[in-house]
Amino acid sequence: MDLTPTPEMLAFRDEVREFLKAHAADFSAGQAKDVFAWQRLLIEHGYAARTIPKAYGGYGAEPDILKSRIIAEEFIAAGAPRGMAGQGISMLAPTLLEVGSEEQKTRWIGPTLRGEIIWCQGYSEPGAGSDLASLQTKAVEDGSDFLISGSKIWTSTAAQAQMMFCLVRTEPDAAKHEGISYVLIPMSTPGIEVRPLKTMTGSAEFNEVFFTDVRVAQDQVVGGRGRGWFVANTTLKHERGMLGDPNATEARLGALIELMKGEVVDGQRIIDNPVFRDRLMQLQGRAMAMKFNGLRLITAQLTQEPVGVAGLVVKLQGCELNHQIAALAIDALGELGILYHDGPHLRARGTWQRSYMFDLGLIIGGGTAQIQKNIISERGLGMPREPKPAVL
Amino acid sequence: MEFALTSDQKMLQDSLARTLGDASPLDRVRRFADDVADPAKDVWEALADFGLPGIVIPEEHGGLGLTLLDAALASEALGRAVAPVPFMGVVLAPLALLGGGTAAQQAEWLPKLAAGEVTAAVAISEAVAGAREDAGVTAKAGKLSGKALFVPGGISAGLIIVADTKGGLHLVRGDAAGLSRVLMLNIDETRRLAELTFDGVAAEPLAGGPELLVRLRDAGWVLIAADSLGACDVMLEQAVAYAKERRQFGRVIGSYQAVKHMCAEMAAEIEPARSLVWYAAYAFDAAHEEASLTAAHAKALTSEVGRFVARTSTEVHGGMGITDLLGLHFWFKRLGLNRQLLGGPERVREIAARIQGLAA
Numbered sequence: 001m002d003l004t005p006t007p008e009m010l011a012f013r014d015e016v017r018e019f020l021k022a023h024a025a026d027f028s029a030g031q032a033k034d035v036f037a038w039q040r041l042l043i044e045h046g047y048a049a050r051t052i053p054k055a056y057g058g059y060g061a062e063p064d065i066l067k068s069r070i071i072a073e074e075f076i077a078a079g080a081p082r083g084m085a086g087q088g089i090s091m092l093a094p095t096l097l098e099v100g101s102e103e104q105k106t107r108w109i110g111p112t113l114r115g116e117i118i119w120c121q122g123y124s125e126p127g128a129g130s131d132l133a134s135l136q137t138k139a140v141e142d143g144s145d146f147l148i149s150g151s152k153i154w155t156s157t158a159a160q161a162q163m164m165f166c167l168v169r170t171e172p173d174a175a176k177h178e179g180i181s182y183v184l185i186p187m188s189t190p191g192i193e194v195r196p197l198k199t200m201t202g203s204a205e206f207n208e209v210f211f212t213d214v215r216v217a218q219d220q221v222v223g224g225r226g227r228g229w230f231v232a233n234t235t236l237k238h239e240r241g242m243l244g245d246p247n248a249t250e251a252r253l254g255a256l257i258e259l260m261k262g263e264v265v266d267g268q269r270i271i272d273n274p275v276f277r278d279r280l281m282q283l284q285g286r287a288m289a290m291k292f293n294g295l296r297l298i299t300a301q302l303t304q305e306p307v308g309v310a311g312l313v314v315k316l317q318g319c320e321l322n323h324q325i326a327a328l329a330i331d332a333l334g335e336l337g338i339l340y341h342d343g344p345h346l347r348a349r350g351t352w353q354r355s356y357m358f359d360l361g362l363i364i365g366g367g368t369a370q371i372q373k374n375i376i377s378e379r380g381l382g383m384p385r386e387p388k389p390a391v392l
Numbered sequence: 393m394e395f396a397l398t399s400d401q402k403m404l405q406d407s408l409a410r411t412l413g414d415a416s417p418l419d420r421v422r423r424f425a426d427d428v429a430d431p432a433k434d435v436w437e438a439l440a441d442f443g444l445p446g447i448v449i450p451e452e453h454g455g456l457g458l459t460l461l462d463a464a465l466a467s468e469a470l471g472r473a474v475a476p477v478p479f480m481g482v483v484l485a486p487l488a489l490l491g492g493g494t495a496a497q498q499a500e501w502l503p504k505l506a507a508g509e510v511t512a513a514v515a516i517s518e519a520v521a522g523a524r525e526d527a528g529v530t531a532k533a534g535k536l537s538g539k540a541l542f543v544p545g546g547i548s549a550g551l552i553i554v555a556d557t558k559g560g561l562h563l564v565r566g567d568a569a570g571l572s573r574v575l576m577l578n579i580d581e582t583r584r585l586a587e588l589t590f591d592g593v594a595a596e597p598l599a600g601g602p603e604l605l606v607r608l609r610d611a612g613w614v615l616i617a618a619d620s621l622g623a624c625d626v627m628l629e630q631a632v633a634y635a636k637e638r639r640q641f642g643r644v645i646g647s648y649q650a651v652k653h654m655c656a657e658m659a660a661e662i663e664p665a666r667s668l669v670w671y672a673a674y675a676f677d678a679a680h681e682e683a684s685l686t687a688a689h690a691k692a693l694t695s696e697v698g699r700f701v702a703r704t705s706t707e708v709h710g711g712m713g714i715t716d717l718l719g720l721h722f723w724f725k726r727l728g729l730n731r732q733l734l735g736g737p738e739r740v741r742e743i744a745a746r747i748q749g750l751a752a
Contacts, residue, residue: 001395001461001674005414062438065395161525223740257750271750274742280750282696285689289664295395303396310667313660373656374649384647 003295009066013199016074019045024078025294032081032206039115047071048083049113052093057110064296072247076254086157088119092165095234099223108184109162122152122166122185123210123232130371132167133176137211139168139183141218145268146170148191148214154365155348158194158207161187170221173375180228184220190213201357202340236367242248246294247285252355253287255328256280259347263332270332279328290314309380316372319363326356393670397465399464404458405465411442411649412473417604418719424476425581425722429547430488432476439477440508449486450584453502460611461673464465468669471730474582474722477515478545480615481553484608485512488553491620492600493605494609501551510566514550515588519559520522520609525678529590531556532596536590542733546586547573554595556586559602580729582722610676610683613691617669619732620694621662623673623723627705630720645708653702661697668693668734688744692737698727 005013010031023041025033032038043059044050050068052058061067075082100108111117128145137150148168158164164185171179177302187194191214223231260271260280270276293310300307329352330337340350363369375382397405413439424430439445449455456462463483470479484503485525489498504510518528519541529538539706540546540554550566564571570591578585598604632655635646645651672686702724706713713720731737 001397001401001670002676002678003395004678148733230711261750272752274751276740277745277751278738281689281692283740283746285668286664286692288686288689289668289693290673291662292713295669296667296670298395301394303394305396308663309659310663313663316660317664370649370653373653373660376656376659377646377652380659383636383652383655384630384644386647386649387643 003066005066009070012067013074015072016047017073017078019047020074020078020080025081027081030081030377032083035081035084036115038081039113042083044115047075049089049093052097052113056097056105057113059110063298063302065295065302068298069295070178070228076247076251084115086115086118087121087165088117088163089115091121092119095165095231096222098234099231101222104184104222117158117163118161120155120158120161120164120187120207120209122155122164125151126153126155130368132232135167135180137166137170138172139169139181139216141170142215143220145215145217148183148185148211148216150211151208152211153197153206155194155207155209156205158187158209159196159204163187164209165222167232170228171226174226177229178226180232180316181225182222182228182231183216184222185214185216189214189216199357199361201354205358205361238259246291249318249325250288250291252322252325253284255348256283256325256332259352260330260332263347265334265335276332279331283321283325283328286317287325290318290321309376312372312380315366316369316376319359320369321360323356323363326352326359330356332382393651394665395667397433397455401462401465402464402551405469408442408444408466408469409472409562411438412475412637414438414471415471416475417478418474419718420724421474421476421582421676421722422719428575428577428584433693435475436508436511439651445482445508446486446506448483449502450490454488454506455497455502457676459673460614460676461670464614464669464673465609467618468614468625471619471625471726474623474626474726476582478549478583479619480544480612481511481513481546481549482539483615484514484516484611485553486598487550487611488514488561488598488604488608489563491604492565492598494599495597497563497596499650501655507550507750510550511545511548512551512553512724513543513586514553514608514612515543515546516553516555516605516608516612517734518544519555519605521739523557528557529554531558531560531562531595532594534597535592536562536595537592538590539702540588540590541585542576543588544583544733546588547575547584552588553598553608554590555605555608559605560599561600561604561608561665563598564590564593564595568595574628578729580722580725582726583619583729606684607676609734610687613687613740614669614673614676616730616733617665617687617690617694620698620727621666623730624658624662624665624694624698624701627701627723627727628655629704631658631708634712638710642743658701659703665690665693665697672710688747691745692734692736692740695731695737695740698731702727733750 039077044062046059049058050061050062054060093112096105125135139146139148166183166185167180169179170181191212195208197206198204263270297307297311339346340353416435424432443456446455448460451457520524525539527539530537530542554562554563570593572589576587576589635651638645669690672690675682675686712718
């Protein structure tokens with residue numbers, strides 16, 4: 001255990017601060033003025049796509065937990081945007097790095113990192129949620145192509161995306177997990193229809209996507225035909241890491257503390273109310289635990305030691321914590337907390353209510369809390385699977 | 393540069409666990425619990441052979457010269473074993489002597505403490521958890537008067553570090569005239585607490601004052617948190633093992649999601665708490681500006697996690713869980729004591745708020 005800042009680390013922190021100071025005019029209120037230019041700038045300096053090899057459009061640095069932490073801390077402190085996220089950058093790119101062909105890596109990773117290609121994820125179907133491997137969207141061979149028919153749901157950014165990474169059934173006679181392939185599909189292909197899916201927040205954060213004889217070349221399969229389930233699990237691992245990101249939680253907790261210092265009821269600041277203060281401290285303790293748990297996981301990744309249960313709990317606990325932070329913010333606002341639409345009394349543009357609702361979706365999505373508990377108990381604790389019921 | 397235990401630290405954990413497995417198995421703990429006159433001298437001697445009494449004492453005074461993180465790992469092992477050994481004084485008294493003692497005081501006490509010839513206790517409950525029952529010790533002209541409650545290991549300690557009501561620290565010899573001790577029997581029969589009464593007891597002041605007291609408080613919080621982690625680990629392991637064996641309705645109960653999810657929830661609470669305890673212990677030595685806040689949160693969070701795990705593991709065991717025969721209650725009660733000692737989570741979180749200027 002050694003996290004003491006060496007002269008190298010102190011110099012690196014200065015370097016990040018200098019960068020943020022020099023480019024302070026490029027962003028305000030956590031938003032970049034030009035998101036593409038900002039993204040390119042971040043990659044160029046190693047503050048985005050840091051550990052992705054240069055050959056594939058990244059910065060090519062060795063993984064270093066202290067440097068990653070310093071970047072996260074300084075960006076949070078400066079209120080600077082961390083660059084683009086999205087499923088292409090956080091899920092597809094790492095997956096291609098692990099299992100993609102050389103051609104696929106060269107063709108897709110660079111433009112994805114630079115934000116030139118937006119991706120959406122075609123996994124869930126109306127009939128295949130937690131039981132994802134039962135998916136029915138089929139890809140039928142037609143010469144050197146596949147013809148894809150079926151539908152996907154919960155597809156965020158499908159309306160903006162140029163590409164989809166998608167799970168389809170290519171071997172209808174194979175066992176459930178072995179008949180699936182992971183394909184890359186241009187969203188402009190004829191036969192694709194995107195319908196927005198409006199949620200309780202009032203916005204359409206998701207879409208439904210319908211496929212009718214959508215023609216895709218067979219060489220767009222990643223990781224081999226029939227190997228899609230295993231490729232997808234690579235991607236899901238990245239998604240679960242992203243969904244519980246402790247740095248995002250820390251930033252949100254900071255905003256909650258500011259809210260509680262600023263809001264006043266009957267002349268008393270919320271932070272001075274001992275009940276609210278104790279709730280805040282409970283969440284701070286949990287956020288701190290998740291933050292250091294994150295450091296432990298990164299170290300384990302670097303030393304290639306098994307992370308065990310500590311890694312399996314991130315999605316479950318991180319999403320729950322974010323939801324609780326939003327819940328406390330709404331409670332701290334009290335009656336003001338029920339406002340959601342533009343108006344003179346609205347706080348933070350309705351962010352807290354939106355997060356409270358949207359985060360419930362994140363608790364459900366990417367593997368529900370209950371599925372996470374199955375994973376923790378089965379893979380982490382070695383408990384038996386639920387026996388398969390007799391066929392009804 | 394890494395956030396992980398070193399191979400030396402993993403070895404320390406393993407070898408201490410083996411020592412405790414030999415010297416203090418559950419039937420030994422039971423005998424201690426059943427006999428308030430049993431000093432568990434054999435367990436202490438085994439740990440003295442191991443070097444545990446000198447864990448944070450510098451090598452030049454005969455100790456191992458290790459860090460608070462190492463001490464926390466030892467505390468975790470003691471919690472795992474529900475060992476009938478007072479550990480707080482083993483770490484906090486040397487820290488008090490090193491932080492506020494004269495060279496002469498250090499030379500007199502540290503080698504004896506390191507060898508395990510003398511045991512030490514620390515009476516800081518009133519200063520940290522608040523004064524109850526009119527307790528509190530005042531210092532006047534080198535003499536201490538008043539009461540100190542809930543002193544772990546205080547019943548037999550040969551050296552006692554006492555906090556006065558102004559936050560000053562004092563060194564008291566175990567054989568000092570005017571000192572009387574009464575056992576405070578408590579829910580956790582694996583650890584004995586004492587009520588100390590001081591009637592004009594001669595004491596030597598330690599330098600350092602309230603700042604040193606803060607250091608002792610932080611270290612105490614980390615040690616208790618680590619002890620709770622060890623106890624939580626055992627309760628989870630036992631719940632999982634039981635759920636894999638116990639059959640009802642023709643299946644092991646561990647194959648029912650209702651039971652699996654209870655175990656998953658315990659694991660999901662314990663692992664992040666472990667990361668926080670490690671960090672707080674590390675910060676105590678290496679990142680002073682973060683030490684108090686992380687120690688407070690480590691103590692408060694493990695108190696909450698401990699209560700949840702103690703209850704949930706017991707429930708997974710069904711009716712067996714509440715029997716004396718199974719012995720799970722030793723860990724249940726250990727966690728119950730840890731939650732309150734040096735302040736329950738509500739009080740500690742209020743201090744956490746104060747540390748960062750969020751409370752007056």
